[in-house]
Amino acid sequence: MSPRDQGLLLPDHASLVVHGRDQPGIVAVVASVLARHGANIVALDQHSDDPAGGAFFQRTVFHLANYAACHPLLEQELDAALAEDFDLEWRFTDLSVPKRVAIFASKSDHCLLDLIWRQRRGELPMTISMVVSNHPDMAEDVRGFGIPFFLVPTQDKAAAEAEHLRLLQGNVDLVVLARYMQILSSPFLEALGVPVINIHHSFLPAFIGAAPYRKAKExxxxxxxxxxxxxxxDLDEGPIIEQDVVRASHRDSAAELARRGADVERQVLSRAVLWHCQDRVILHDRQTIVF
Amino acid sequence: MSPRDQGLLLPDHASLVVHGRDQPGIVAVVASVLARHGANIVALDQHSDDPAGGAFFQRTVFHLANYAACHPLLEQELDAALAEDFDLEWRFTDLSVPKRVAIFASKSDHCLLDLIWRQRRGELPMTISMVVSNHPDMAEDVRGFGIPFFLVPTQDKAAAEAEHLRLLQGNVDLVVLARYMQILSSPFLEALGVPVINIHHSFLPAFIGAAPYRKAKExxxxxxxxxxxxxxxDLDEGPIIEQDVVRASHRDSAAELARRGADVERQVLSRAVLWHCQDRVILHDRQTIVF
Amino acid sequence: MSPRDQGLLLPDHASLVVHGRDQPGIVAVVASVLARHGANIVALDQHSDDPAGGAFFQRTVFHLANYAACHPLLEQELDAALAEDFDLEWRFTDLSVPKRVAIFASKSDHCLLDLIWRQRRGELPMTISMVVSNHPDMAEDVRGFGIPFFLVPTQDKAAAEAEHLRLLQGNVDLVVLARYMQILSSPFLEALGVPVINIHHSFLPAFIGAAPYRKAKExxxxxxxxxxxxxxxDLDEGPIIEQDVVRASHRDSAAELARRGADVERQVLSRAVLWHCQDRVILHDRQTIVF
Amino acid sequence: MSPRDQGLLLPDHASLVVHGRDQPGIVAVVASVLARHGANIVALDQHSDDPAGGAFFQRTVFHLANYAACHPLLEQELDAALAEDFDLEWRFTDLSVPKRVAIFASKSDHCLLDLIWRQRRGELPMTISMVVSNHPDMAEDVRGFGIPFFLVPTQDKAAAEAEHLRLLQGNVDLVVLARYMQILSSPFLEALGVPVINIHHSFLPAFIGAAPYRKAKExxxxxxxxxxxxxxxDLDEGPIIEQDVVRASHRDSAAELARRGADVERQVLSRAVLWHCQDRVILHDRQTIVF
Structure with missing residues (x-):
């Protein structure tokens, strides 16, 4: 079974992400600590943007019998080995545990339903804890899958965000905006404390503001x-996880462009969510490293 | 032999492009005139952006024995048939005659050499009349292909454009900017009187100004x-003929991004030049119809 | 509203497909008959594989007020105009009427559900008359959409095909095999009398027989x-409507290859079904012309 | 400067490829030996096809001041550390040294010229030691680049292969068949002792034998x-390094399909040659791992 065997949770597998200033010896220290505990590395990606003191990124997936029990000691030893000699951040992620995800949606259902079906089919290592929307339209569909649906109107933005926090805090590891057409405030993002992934259309050249598909058509x-x-x-300016395109032509109406856009949106979003849930994405300044 | 048999000139074949306000009957009139002259339509594309009085576009490729001799009469009849009842523009293009093309380049050679090799291999229905550059670097390579190379320094922009006009006027049907890093003035474009095709890098999102690949990397x-x-x-704002992308990742340095960009640039440019030389591109407001 | 405004039915629009030996004048005759009836051509594609007596293909989409009522007379005139002088086949398709489609599935649900969701979202100009399966697994999901589900076991192949014919004949315009893992007999296909579209995995190079993803992995x-x-x-040898690929690497397990394959399968199948329902596909020997 | 800064040779950089049966501790041993020598790992990819005794693959790129001088000792220590406890193969590659490549061609020039131009532009970390052909057609073009051209007729296959060996042995690290339309014998491949990369067209489904583009068209x-x-x-059955496709349609003649095929052939071949020269390809049974 491969660690890329996406959608299947991996018993007794975990990932270790290390991130910081590049220095000789990091890989050796990490590998030694893991080896000492009997962990077997099954995948390892490492990247350095400049060996002379640039940024260093490493993701290691390992198998370790009885990981849950061994984890505290492993963490302690790694802390001792790394923290003193190197100025690095790291995190362990238990790959046998699904991420708890909330999906926010408005009226468009293509991204929402795509995530739900993929999750149901075992293609995403996550559970969908709830769907939150500012429109009632999709309540029935969502509840038909046994997923809680919460309607939170957004006329009063402060009240809405308070309600969002009440629903989310402690309950989710990730929020996915699946064509949710509302801006989240900075205080809300800070209070939320878990990552938020968004999907938006993109064009060459860029079309800013309303009616982008009409402008693209023109x-x-x-x-x-x-x-x-x-x-x-910064709205729509956050670190990019994934991008893709489809071809269009003069034959396509603005409505058809929007439909093609919907197709590529749901593919791109599902890939970004998958990679995040597999702990394959490392944030660094305004960019991401995707292993 | 197909009309898409690109790069091969097509004896006794011509294209007719018709463009204007959509009205019932245009296709019938065009087809009847062609049929009366014994022309056999081998390809026909038609597009209407709104049947209720929108814009109408048609490209017909036909075979007509002895086209060169028959052409004046054909044009006269079409003029009579179309001009009186319909408010349309049209043009004939003799597909047995290569376009005469001037290529402008600066220091980057990837687009220039790609066009030269494709033309030499018979993949583009054109002759390269000359290469014009503001740098001497590529003189030897270009002349090695038997193509005239003209060095026109651009410190004095007015003098340079005057020299450009002297070289080009009457001699070329198309100018291709193959990574030519100089802006052409509006008066120059007007005096030139033939289309100019440019290639430029594009990103999602867009990065404006200098060092785009570095910004894209960041x-x-x-x-x-x-x-x-x-x-x-409007620099870089003209009607788009073709676009394409390649994937990139955190592993790619800014230099590598630029090299990948060069690869996609030359592919996109060669397709745009091919389609233009086959008379498959129709300009309409700020967009193109590519049949 | 464009004729490519896919998924939306087009009131008072129809397509005319003409197909046969290429001869001068066909386009003119077709266009004249349509113009005489006041039809406005909104899209026209034409292809000739050899102007000197090769095969000719034309698809015309036109708007004609009150098409349903005018249609018989139009057909009669076209018959008179074409049948006597030209040896051609043609067909009209009313683009305001959805195709009636039966979907056959086995245990894999990815293609089936993708078609159902797209149809529900208005992306396909069709109704789903029924789902037929040799496994009961998807009965509940399908019926949840209000679509009849028929379980037809295939242990007794003759009995199964008789039951299939009883369900389908007169009720559907198209059968789609959405990962239906049973071979249809020639007599059945003949008796059925409507087209059948299938989807199958494809590799470079091809892997024939069982466990293709494992072989592709090796x-x-x-x-x-x-x-x-x-x-x-000829199983899996019928005329190709559409093909596509996704990238894979050594990191992907055979199971992951199968999941990626599922993604591309549903995209390719939905495009083929869409184009068929829009009457954009013309069969010719062992190939298709897709306008 | 990134190790993917393709085409630029990397002074004092080397890669270490390790390959064998997966066992816990390999990564730690390799990293420790490198760290002890002061090597800084700048890229590391690792793959295991089954942690429970499957195959293990690792490619490490490291910077080590004065690599050429330090290399023998490093190799000796790694040998001691790995050979005794693990049953592994490994190789070092000095990334400051270009690979010496011979290109074989017949009459088609698209792949040959693409490699020459890319090499000249610094996009490939290699030197072209010679071009060998069974046709004189390209002698002048090749020699115009200052590259030796050897004409070796192949009527007498044994004599030709003897001449090939005389030219190649000791002089090259890689042979690239750039549309060379002759089969190489097993004894020749064995005597040659360096890898040979070939490019061939591929279709879905596969068309075997002569005139593949005509068959694909039909x-x-x-x-x-x-x-x-x-x-x-096994001709055309060797381990795949890279594949790609371009779209085609009924409009494309067999000749146009061949031209599009030529475009994708040269892109795929240049990527495979690049990755091989960067020592990023590991052979394993009938497949490759490309890091």
Missing amino acids: RGVKLIGATAHYVTE | RGVKLIGATAHYVTE | RGVKLIGATAHYVTE | RGVKLIGATAHYVTE
């Missing part, structure tokens, strides 16, 4: 794209 | 693109 | 593909 | 592909 673009990114306080 | 883009477009007075 | 393929085709008596 | 394929692979005694 400009005769030949490609329609989508970008999945982490949400930061 | 932002962690996952796609690198290129756009070929007709040059208008 | 051989280290870098691309995973899918092919949608019309079903003929 | 079958109406929608994709045209190419596969680069190592040459083994």
Whole structure:
């Protein structure tokens, strides 16, 4: 069974992500600590953006019998080995445990339903804890899958965000905005304390503001794209996780461009969510390293 | 032999492009005139962006024995048939005659050499009349192919454009900017009187100004693109002919991104030049119809 | 509203497909008959594989007020105009009427559910008359959408095909095999009398027989593909409608290759079904012309 | 400067590829030996096809001041550390040294010229030691680049292979068949002792034998592909390094399909050659691991 065997949870497997200033010896220290505990490394990716003091990134997936029990000691030893000599951040992720995800949606259902079906089919290592929407339209569909649906109107933004926090805090590891057409405030993002992934359409060249597909049509673009990114306080400017495009032509109406865009949006979003849930994405400044 | 048998000139074949306000009956009139002259339609594309008075576009490729001799009468009849009842523009293009093309380049050779090799291999229905550059670097390579090379320094922009006009006027049907890093003035474009195609890098999102690949690297883009477009007075804002992208990752340095960009640039540019030389591109407002 | 405005039915729009030996004048005759009836051509594609007596293909989409009422007379005139002078086949398709489709499935649900969701979202101009399966697994899901589900076991192949005919004849315009793992007999296909579209995985190079993804894994393929085709008596050898691929690598287990294959299968199948329902596919010998 | 900064040779950088049966501790041993010598790991990829005794693959790129001088001792220590406890194969590659490559070609020039231009532009970390052909057609072009051209007729196959060995042995690290239309014998491949990379067209489904593009045209394929692979005694059955496809349609003649195929062939071949020269490809049974 491969660690990329996506969607299947991996018993007694965990990932270790290490991130910081590059220095000789990091890989050796990490590998030694893991080997000492009898962990077998099954995948290892490492990247350095400049060996002379640049940033260093490493993701290791290992198998360790009885990981849950061994984990505290392993963490303690790694802390001792790394923290003193190196100035690094690291995190362990138990790959046998699904991420708990909340999906936010508005009226468009294509991204929401795609995530639900993929999760149900075992293609995403996550559970869907709830769907939150500012429209009642999809309540029945969502509840038909046995997933809680919460309607939170957004006319009063402060009240809505308070309600969101009440629903989410402690309950989820990730929030996915599946074409949720509301801006999240910086204080909300800070209070939330878990990552938020968003999907938005992308064009060459970019079309900003309302009615992007109409503008793209008028400009005769030949490609329609989508970008999945982490949400930061700068709307649509967060670190990019994944992007893709599909071809378009003069034959496509603005409505057809939007439909093609929907197709590529849901593919890009599902890949970004998968990779995040597999702990394969490392944030660094305004970019991501995706192993 | 198919009309898409690209790069081979087609004896006794011509294309007719018709463009204007959509009205019932246009296709019938065009087809009847062609049929009366014994022309056999071998390809026909038609597009209407709104049947209720929108814009109408048609490209017909036909075979007509002895086209060169029959052409004046054919044109006269079509003029009579169309001009009176319909408010349309049209043009014939003799597909047995190669386009005469000037290529402008600066220091990057990837697009220039790609066009030269493709032309030499018979993949483009054109002759390369000359290469014009503001740098002497590629003189020897270009002349090695038997193509005239003209060095026109651009320190004095007015003098340079005057020299460009002297070289080009009457001699070429198309100018291709193959990574030519100089802006062409509006008066120059007007005096030139033939289309100009440019290639430039494109990103999702867009990075404006200098060092785009460095900016793209900092932002962690996952796609690198290129756009070929007709040059208008708005730099890089002309009607798009073709676009494409390649994938990128955190492993790619800014230099590697630029090399991948070069690969996609030359592919996109060669497709745009091919389609233009086959008379398959129709300009309409700020967009193109590519049949 | 464009004729490519896929999924939306087009009131008072129809397509005319003409197919036969190429001769001068066909386009003119067709266009004249349509113009005489006041039809406005909104899209026209034409292809000739050899102007000197090769095969000719034309698809015309036109708007004609009150098409349903005018249609018989239009057909009669076209018959008179074409049948006597030209040896051609043609067909009209009313683009305001959805195709009636039966979907056959076995245990895999990815293609079936993708078609159901797209149809529900208005992306496919069709109704789903029924789902037929040799396994009961998906009965509940399918019926949850209000679609009849029929379980037809296939241990007794003759009995199964008799039951299939009883269900389908007169009720459907198209059968889609959405990963239906049973071979249809030639007599059945003949008796059925409507087209059947199938989807199957495809590889470079091809892997025939059982466990194709395992074989592809062993051989280290870098691309995973899918092919949608019309079903003929030669299994998996029918005329190809659409194909596509996704990248793969050594990191992907055979199970992951199968999941990626599932993704591309459903995309390819949905495009093939869409184009068929829009009457954009013309069969010719062992190939298709897709306008 | 990144180790993926392709085409630029990397002073004092080397790669270490390790390959064998997976066992816990390999990564730690390798990393420790490198760290002890002051080597800084700048890239590390590791793959295990089954942690429970499957195959293990690792590629490490490291910077080590004065690598050429330190190398023998490093190798000796690694040998001691790995050979006794683990049953592994490994190899070092000095990334500051270009590979010496011979290109074999016949009459088609697209792959040959693409490699020459890319090498000249610094996109490939290799030198082209010679071009060998069974046709004189390209002698002048090749020699114009300052590259030796050897004409070796192949009527007498044994004599030709003897001449090939005389030219190649000791002089090259890699042979690239750039559309060389002759089969190499098993004894020749064995005597040669360096890898051979070939490019061939690929289709979905596969068309075997002569005139593949005509067959693909008759079958109406929608994709045209190419596969680069190592040459083994089974013609066209060697381990795949890279594959790609381009779209095709009914509009494309067999000649146009061949031209599109040529475009994808040269892209796929140049990527395979690049990755091989960067020592990123590991052979394993009938497949490759490409890091």
